[in-house]
Amino acid sequence: MSDWVEACDAEDIDEEDVMRFDHEGRTFAIYRSPDDEYFATDGLCTHEKVHLADGLVMDDIIECPKHNGRFNYKTGAARGAPVCVNLRTYPVKLDAGKILIQIG
Amino acid sequence: MTNGMVIIGAGECGGRAALALRDLGYDGPVTLVGDEPHLPYERPPLSKEAMASDAPVIKAIASDEILAERSIRHIHSVQAVAIDRAAHLVRLSDGSDLPYDKLLLATGSTPRKLPMPGLGPRCVYLRTFNDALAIRAHLSARNRIAIVGGGFIGLELAAAARRLGAAVTVIEAQPRILMRGVPAEIAKVIHEAHEAEGVKILCGDGIAAIADDGAEVRIALAGGLDIVADLAVIGIGAVPVIGLAAEAGLTIDNGIAVDAGLRTGDPAIFAAGDCCSFPLAVYGGRRVRLEAWRNAQEQGALAARNMLGAGESHAAVPWFWSDQYGLTLQISGLSDEGRSTVRRDLDDGAFILFHLAEDGRLVAASGIGPGNTVARDIRLAEMLIAKRAKPAPEALGSQTVKLKSLLAA
Numbered sequence: 001m002s003d004w005v006e007a008c009d010a011e012d013i014d015e016e017d018v019m020r021f022d023h024e025g026r027t028f029a030i031y032r033s034p035d036d037e038y039f040a041t042d043g044l045c046t047h048e049k050v051h052l053a054d055g056l057v058m059d060d061i062i063e064c065p066k067h068n069g070r071f072n073y074k075t076g077a078a079r080g081a082p083v084c085v086n087l088r089t090y091p092v093k094l095d096a097g098k099i100l101i102q103i104g
Numbered sequence: 105m106t107n108g109m110v111i112i113g114a115g116e117c118g119g120r121a122a123l124a125l126r127d128l129g130y131d132g133p134v135t136l137v138g139d140e141p142h143l144p145y146e147r148p149p150l151s152k153e154a155m156a157s158d159a160p161v162i163k164a165i166a167s168d169e170i171l172a173e174r175s176i177r178h179i180h181s182v183q184a185v186a187i188d189r190a191a192h193l194v195r196l197s198d199g200s201d202l203p204y205d206k207l208l209l210a211t212g213s214t215p216r217k218l219p220m221p222g223l224g225p226r227c228v229y230l231r232t233f234n235d236a237l238a239i240r241a242h243l244s245a246r247n248r249i250a251i252v253g254g255g256f257i258g259l260e261l262a263a264a265a266r267r268l269g270a271a272v273t274v275i276e277a278q279p280r281i282l283m284r285g286v287p288a289e290i291a292k293v294i295h296e297a298h299e300a301e302g303v304k305i306l307c308g309d310g311i312a313a314i315a316d317d318g319a320e321v322r323i324a325l326a327g328g329l330d331i332v333a334d335l336a337v338i339g340i341g342a343v344p345v346i347g348l349a350a351e352a353g354l355t356i357d358n359g360i361a362v363d364a365g366l367r368t369g370d371p372a373i374f375a376a377g378d379c380c381s382f383p384l385a386v387y388g389g390r391r392v393r394l395e396a397w398r399n400a401q402e403q404g405a406l407a408a409r410n411m412l413g414a415g416e417s418h419a420a421v422p423w424f425w426s427d428q429y430g431l432t433l434q435i436s437g438l439s440d441e442g443r444s445t446v447r448r449d450l451d452d453g454a455f456i457l458f459h460l461a462e463d464g465r466l467v468a469a470s471g472i473g474p475g476n477t478v479a480r481d482i483r484l485a486e487m488l489i490a491k492r493a494k495p496a497p498e499a500l501g502s503q504t505v506k507l508k509s510l511l512a513a
Contacts, residue, residue: 016508054476056483065479066425066432068398081120081401082146082165 004093004100010038011097018062018073020053023103028090029053030099031073033060038092039073040101046078046085106132107203109411110194112184112348113210114138116146116397117377119165120404121208121411126174128412135177135202137184137194140232143168144178148397150236151260152427156267160240162233187352189370206372206411209349209360210404213342213378213395218252224316227336230257242335245269250323250333254281254305256426258339259294263428266301273304273331275323280307284341287439287457289447290472297429306331342395344379357381359393364417366407374411376403385419386489387441387467396424421489423482430474436486437468446500454478458485458501464494481507 007021013032020043021028027043029052045052045064054065062073069083076087091102109125111118114136122136122144138144144165154160171178183197187207194202215229230236239261242249247270251258254276262272274281282291298305310326314336323331344359354368355361359381366374366382377400383389402420409416423436442459449455454473461467469485471478484507488495491511499505 050476054479056480063483065476065483068423068483081123081405 003104004102007040007099007101009097010094010099013038013099016057016059018053018055018057020051021101026103027051028101028103029062029073030092030101031057031062033057033074038094038099040090040092041071041073041076041087045069045083046087047083052087107192107205108133108135109206109208110202110204111136111208111210112194113208113212113345113377113379114140114144114178114180115210115212115377115400116144116165117212117400117404117407118208118210119144120401121210121376121408122176123166123170123174124405124408125411126176128408130408130412132205133177134175135179136171137179137182137196137202139181139183139197140234141181142233143171143180145233146397147231150233151230151257151264153264153267155236155240155261156243156264160233160236184348187348187373189352189373192372204372206374208407208411209368209373209375209379210377210400210407211345211348211360211375211379212400213344215338216341216343218311218314218338218340220311220314222314222316223338224321225318226316226321226334227314227338229338230261231342239335239337243268243270247271247335248333249273250275250321250331250336252311252323252336252338253340254278254307255284255339255341256282258337259298259428260426261337261339262298262303263301266298266303272302273306273333274298275309275311275325275331276305276307277310278307281305285435285439286433287445287459287470289457290433290470293472294428294431294433297431301429342378344381344393346379349375349379357391361391364389365410365415366403366418367410374407376400376407382418384422384438385417386421386492387438392422392438394422396422398423419490421486423486431472432474432476432478433470433472434478434482435468435470436482437466437489439468439470441467444497446497448481448501448503450477450481450503452477456481456485458495458497460497464497466493466495466500484508484511487511 016034031039050066070079071087076089146163186195251274312326313324315322321336349360360375381393425434446458454477456471459468495510
């Protein structure tokens with residue numbers, strides 16, 4: 001599987017922030033960590049299908065804007081109530097200033 | 105210590121407490137007692153547009169499988185009727201006795217009853233999933249719905265009823281909707297959204313009389329107007345469920361009175377969620393009682409930790425939200441602590457009001473906007489409130505200054 005998709009420019013996302021990326025009917029969230037690494041997960045919270053990109057990034061945590069469900073966006077691990085289902089993550093790479101994710 | 109942990113009340117708070125006990129590694133018996141026939145479930149959807157679907161479903165906090173896997177015994181459809189504190193026993197309505205080492209009262213709240221004669225089968229309250237289903241059966245384009253009380257439950261339900269085409273009238277005795285805890289500027293946005301959707305809102309007029317003949321309800325307002333409806337939903341607030349605690353001799357003070365660690369005067373008994381009043385550290389120990397989903401969750405988890413001896417104090421900032429049509433309101437902190445207000449406008453008509461105390465400390469933030477436009481800033485405001493920060497009003501008011509940068513300061 002080598003279905004890499006270009007999502008955005010690396011500079012489109014601030015450090016310790018998140019951006020929404022929609023592709024072929026699917027929605028993803030792309031993160032830039034405080035130490036300047038990029039990550040990608042499914043775009044919707046596993047609790048109530050809310051867009052995580054409206055949420056707050058703190059260190060390696062994304063917090064859902066609706067009910068404060070938390071995930072580690074690097075691993076997708078759910079971090080406590082009300083979320084209990086992990087978030088799917090996707091490989092990310094940087095190529096000539098562009099963010100690519102492997103949506104598989 | 106072999107009797108284990110007993111939790112009375114299987115709602116958000118009790119359910120979360122039971123799960124938290126297991127998360128913390130407790131391996132003794134955990135028993136969750138609820139008077140409803142359902143699994144522990146989330147109540148927020150009951151008044152919201154999820155109810156507009158053809159067949160609303162329960163959003164369970166834990167499935168039967170999870171409860172079984174985590175050895176949480178769930179006794180449903182049963183009430184706790186008495187506590188024998190000397191013997192460490194809870195008497196249940198089925199006649200059985202449940203022994204405990206530690207007891208958590210998470211009995212919640214119940215709708216405040218309208219103290220008037222004339223109410224009948226077409227006058228209902230909303231608290232449980234079954235209440236919601238009964239109301240749902242009346243929500244259609246053929247029906248007229250009267251909502252008594254312009255609070256969150258009533259307004260959210262009004263939005264759901266409009267989604268299904270019902271004719272909706274909201275009756276509020278106060279001069280405006282959402283008098284309690286919501287700034288007028290934000291209540292106005294919500295008021296206008298309802299009017300744009302065709303809801304009739306009548307403020308500042310009391311109810312003189314109600315007549316319910318079983319087929320329709322006639323509500324006579326003091327100002328002379330008559331509202332006729334197929335169903336009247338009464339949403340005029342909630343009162344804590346304290347009977348069990350009061351009869352057991354525990355202190356009651358606008359709810360079951362607990363300390364910052366959620367302990368009652370009895371070292372074996374804790375109370376958490378809607379049913380308890382507690383000192384709120386962020387406002388110098390002001391005693392409050394909160395009716396909010398996240399508070400129920402957080403206090404359930406805190407009670408679990410302290411039942412296991414953690415000795416922690418409640419430190420959270422209150423937070424709640426409401427969804428109506430495409431709008432979401434979020435408030436963190438208690439806005440009545442503020443003496444002045446700074447407004448920050450965001451994109452898409454969204455805005456946030458920051459409430460500052462006399463000494464400049466940020467004490468609350470209220471925001472409204474489409475979708476989740478205010479969520480991130482309200483969350484950051486909550487962190488500033490928790491830090492007891494005194495951000496510059498100019499910075500708060502300017503959309504170009506990131507709130508996150510104020511947090512680092």
